[in-house]
Amino acid sequence: LRSGEFATIERLKEQFHEGRAAGILLGIGDDAAVLEPPLGVKLVWTIDEQVERTHFRRDLVGWVDVGWRSFMAAASDLAAMGAEPWCALTAVSLPADFEDEDLDALARGQQAAAVKLGTKIVGGNLTRGEAVVVTTTLLGTAVRPVARSGAREGDGIWIAGPVGLAAAGLMALERALLDERIDAAAEAWLRPVARLSDGRILAPVAHAAIDVSDGLAQDLAHIVEASGVDAVLDEGALREHAAAGWLGTIAEILGVDPLSLMLHGGEDYALIAASDVPLDGFWCAGHFVAATNGPSRVTLRTRSGDLRPVEARGFDHFR
Amino acid sequence: LRSGEFATIERLKEQFHEGRAAGILLGIGDDAAVLEPPLGVKLVWTIDEQVERTHFRRDLVGWVDVGWRSFMAAASDLAAMGAEPWCALTAVSLPADFEDEDLDALARGQQAAAVKLGTKIVGGNLTRGEAVVVTTTLLGTAVRPVARSGAREGDGIWIAGPVGLAAAGLMALERALLDERIDAAAEAWLRPVARLSDGRILAPVAHAAIDVSDGLAQDLAHIVEASGVDAVLDEGALREHAAAGWLGTIAEILGVDPLSLMLHGGEDYALIAASDVPLDGFWCAGHFVAATNGPSRVTLRTRSGDLRPVEARGFDHFR
Numbered sequence: 001l002r003s004g005e006f007a008t009i010e011r012l013k014e015q016f017h018e019g020r021a022a023g024i025l026l027g028i029g030d031d032a033a034v035l036e037p038p039l040g041v042k043l044v045w046t047i048d049e050q051v052e053r054t055h056f057r058r059d060l061v062g063w064v065d066v067g068w069r070s071f072m073a074a075a076s077d078l079a080a081m082g083a084e085p086w087c088a089l090t091a092v093s094l095p096a097d098f099e100d101e102d103l104d105a106l107a108r109g110q111q112a113a114a115v116k117l118g119t120k121i122v123g124g125n126l127t128r129g130e131a132v133v134v135t136t137t138l139l140g141t142a143v144r145p146v147a148r149s150g151a152r153e154g155d156g157i158w159i160a161g162p163v164g165l166a167a168a169g170l171m172a173l174e175r176a177l178l179d180e181r182i183d184a185a186a187e188a189w190l191r192p193v194a195r196l197s198d199g200r201i202l203a204p205v206a207h208a209a210i211d212v213s214d215g216l217a218q219d220l221a222h223i224v225e226a227s228g229v230d231a232v233l234d235e236g237a238l239r240e241h242a243a244a245g246w247l248g249t250i251a252e253i254l255g256v257d258p259l260s261l262m263l264h265g266g267e268d269y270a271l272i273a274a275s276d277v278p279l280d281g282f283w284c285a286g287h288f289v290a291a292t293n294g295p296s297r298v299t300l301r302t303r304s305g306d307l308r309p310v311e312a313r314g315f316d317h318f319r
Numbered sequence: 320l321r322s323g324e325f326a327t328i329e330r331l332k333e334q335f336h337e338g339r340a341a342g343i344l345l346g347i348g349d350d351a352a353v354l355e356p357p358l359g360v361k362l363v364w365t366i367d368e369q370v371e372r373t374h375f376r377r378d379l380v381g382w383v384d385v386g387w388r389s390f391m392a393a394a395s396d397l398a399a400m401g402a403e404p405w406c407a408l409t410a411v412s413l414p415a416d417f418e419d420e421d422l423d424a425l426a427r428g429q430q431a432a433a434v435k436l437g438t439k440i441v442g443g444n445l446t447r448g449e450a451v452v453v454t455t456t457l458l459g460t461a462v463r464p465v466a467r468s469g470a471r472e473g474d475g476i477w478i479a480g481p482v483g484l485a486a487a488g489l490m491a492l493e494r495a496l497l498d499e500r501i502d503a504a505a506e507a508w509l510r511p512v513a514r515l516s517d518g519r520i521l522a523p524v525a526h527a528a529i530d531v532s533d534g535l536a537q538d539l540a541h542i543v544e545a546s547g548v549d550a551v552l553d554e555g556a557l558r559e560h561a562a563a564g565w566l567g568t569i570a571e572i573l574g575v576d577p578l579s580l581m582l583h584g585g586e587d588y589a590l591i592a593a594s595d596v597p598l599d600g601f602w603c604a605g606h607f608v609a610a611t612n613g614p615s616r617v618t619l620r621t622r623s624g625d626l627r628p629v630e631a632r633g634f635d636h637f638r
Contacts, residue, residue: 006541025361026466029545031396031529032365034464037356042344045441046351047408047456051448054412077350089366091454093373122364129370131449135410137366137456145353147345210350226348 002100005126011100012124015107021087021120033089033122041141044083048074052131060173063102065190066134067109073213074136075117075194076269080211081147082203083140084196085119090136093129106134117194142203150207151227151274153290158206158282160198160271162188163216164242164258167265168250179253184246192269199271201280206273216285217263217298218314219272224288224297227274231298233286233310238262239303241283263300264314321419324445330419331443334426340406340439352408352441354458363402363459367393371450379492382421384509385453386428392532393455394436394513395588399530400466401522402459403515404438409455412448425453436513463522470527470546470593472609477525477601479517479590481507482535483561483577486584487569498572503565511588518590520599525592533585535604536617537633542593543607543616550617552605552629557581558622560602582619583633 001008013028023036037043050056050070061069075085090110094103114121119138169189172182195211202209208227212219216233224231242248242258251258273279274288291297296309320327332347342355356362369375369389380388390407397404409429413422433440438457488504514530521528527546529538535552543550561567561577570577592598593607610616615628 026464030466030468031399032363032402032459032464034400034461034466035362035364037360037362039358041356043354043356044351045354045408045458047410047442047444047454049410049412049444049446049452049454051412051446051452053449054447080350081353083351089364089456091366091368093368093370093452123366125366125368127368127370128373129450129452130372133368133370133412133448133452135366135368135454137408139364139458140351142353145345145351147349147353149349 001094001098001103008103009126012107015104015111016121018111018115024087024120024122027122028124035087038141041143042145044078044081044140044142044145046074046077047135047137048077049133049135051133061190063105064109067106068113068191070134071110071113071136072192072194072269074138076211076213078138078140079194079196079199080209080271081142081145082199082206082209083142083145085117086139086141087120087122088114088136088138089123090121090134091125093127093133095130096128117196144203146203146206146209148208148210148223149226151223151229151288152207153229153288155207155274155276155288156284157220157231157233157286157288158273158275158279159285160195160282161268162245162247163212163268163270164247164261164265165245166192166267167261168247168254171254172250177253181253182250185250189267192267194269195271198281202271202273202275205277206275208274210272212266212268212270212272214266215264215314217310217312220298221312223272223274228291229288230291231286231288232307233298233300235259235300235302237285263310266314320413320417320422327422328445331426334423334430335440337430337434343406343439343441346441347443354406357460360460360462361464363397363400363461363464365393365396366454366456367396368452368454370452380509382424383428386425387432387510389453390429390432390455391511391513391588393457395530395532397457397459398513398515398518399528399590400461400464401518401525401528402461402464404436405458405460406439406441407433407455407457408442409440409453410444412446412452414449414451415447436515461522465522465525465528467527467529467542468545470542470548470607472548472607474526474593474595474607475603476539476550476552476605476607477592477594477598478604479514479601480587481564481566482531482587482589483566483580483584484564485511485586486580487566487573490573491569500572501569504569508586511586513588514590517600521590521592521594524596525594527593529591531585531587531589531591534583534633536582536629536631538591539617540631542591547610548607549610550605550607551626552617552619554578554619554621556604582629585633
């Protein structure tokens with residue numbers, strides 16, 4: 001950064017100025033932000049990190065998108081709890097030769113995401129490092145936070161949003177495919193949106209919820225483990241979802257099975273809710289059942305009626 | 320990590336189990352932590368990041384110390400606001416070949432610091448990255464948070480804790496000096512402690528405060544800029560402080576001027592308070608004066624009575 005640490009912080013302060021959030025007594029520029037805690041609600045608090053060459057490559061994604069994606073990924077955790085984002089801090093680690101303009105673009109992406117979600121960036125930290133690391137911590141509020149642990153036997157597996165599309169988008173970007181039909185998938189990966197309004201729908205009734213960051217199989221396995229139930233996905237419902245949206249077409253262009261993208265592809269930030277009543281705008285991908293001592297806690301009921309184990313494999317940072 | 324992302328999170332959950340904090344409704348293992356906000360106090364929120372090869376080198380510091388230092392550096396921001404730590408989230412980025420034992424050691428250091436400060440780690444994030452990056456975000460509570468911006472003409476520059484000692488310790492470690500007289504300095508760098516009890520002393524009366532993370536000159540410049548006053552440091556008081564503690568001796572061993580370490584050496588996490596009354600346990604390093612249009616906002620009154628400008632130079636990540 002040509003402008004040095006403290007001049008840059010001043011510039012970021014300007015950039016993050018816009019946007020409103022209640023109860024911010026002191027924002028960027030001090031040792032810490034000072035907040036007036038809201039009354040009658042619970043606080044929901046998350047942290048998420050996006051690391052260069054782990055989560056993104058400079059040649060596939062612009063800095064505005066890096067900022068946007070990192071903010072939305074963090075906010076998605078709040079949506080999955082049925083919470084409303086309140087305010088955010090962000091820590092950014094940058095190589096010494098990082099351009100001022102690129103940091104401005106990154107911050108613009110963060111700021112656009114914050115404004116889109118009706119929240120505000122109230123502070124942060126700036127350090128030097130070899131790779132770009134963008135960390136976002138968000139405080140939210142919720143009347144009835146929904147954990148991973150309450151799914152019950154008989155609950156439907158309700159999903160809001162496309163699943164597998166972001167993974168298809170990343171694959172298309174990596175292969176530098178030029179086909180306008182893949183735009184929806186590329187957009188799903190580059191510009192995910194935390195599903196706050198779906199979170200509001202699940203919040204009052206869902207028994208458990210999670211967002212799809214690592215793929216349906218992996219994230220469903222988290223609910224299953226936390227809740228002490230098993231999950232049966234319905235192949236017919238999954239394939240119908242793929243065919244109804246862009247996923248079927250794009251998987252065909254890519255030459256992959258859409259089911260594999262849905263089960264093991266991440267970063268869609270769809271929401272999974274366990275509920276015994278239908279949720280407006282959600283689709284039903286299967287059911288939670290009583291736990292067995294079978295080899296797999298997540299299984300797929302194929303169209304021929306067989307039960308096939310689904311490996312709880314998604315994106316594991318250390319596998 | 321041999322054990323993969325999710326098994327590791329389970330292990331960390333065990334490690335962070337100990338420690339108490341009020342109002343934690345849901346801790347590690349969900350999309351987000353759920354907290355019951357305290358009544359009648361303000362929330363104070365900070366984030367800090369320690370990056371391998373920027374903030375520490377593996378050959379100079381053990382993983383327990385990395386965990387401890389990173390947690391204390393974040394907590395120091397709360398102490399400087401006169402706040403009490405409430406709870407924490409931590410995000411850790413690790414190379415793929417990082418050893419399970421080393422992560423356990425790092426977490427042990429974080430946990431020891433959390434317990435020492437009476438706070439609790441309630442969640443986090445784990446990702447792969449080329450360098451180790453440890454991010455800590457802390458929520459604290461305060462009745463009267465003290466910002467950087469309230470220093471007034473005539474206030475004393477009151478300091479709690481040694482200044483320059485950590486920089487001396489780092490220098491000694493880098494030179495691999497073997498002299499037991501440097502132990503106090505090495506300890507100051509390796510094992511800083513956030514000065515919460517000094518924060519409690521400044522909280523009710525200080526007009527402004529900051530912690531010394533980048534050196535006295537740089538951090539004092541932040542108060543001066545935010546408050547619209549100038550600062551005059553008293554060389555005699557600084558040299559007396561150096562002579563009274565270990566700094567004088569150690570600076571002599573290192574062959575450096577203790578004044579330079581005090582002004583431009585960081586990571587001591589001493590507290591600076593602007594106050595018009597003496598603060599118990601603090602020493603007075605000078606005074607805030609009316610702003611002039613002089614070339615430097617921070618000056619040193621030398622023992623001969625001259626005013627010498629002090630460059631606001633400390634650790635700037637991008638200079």
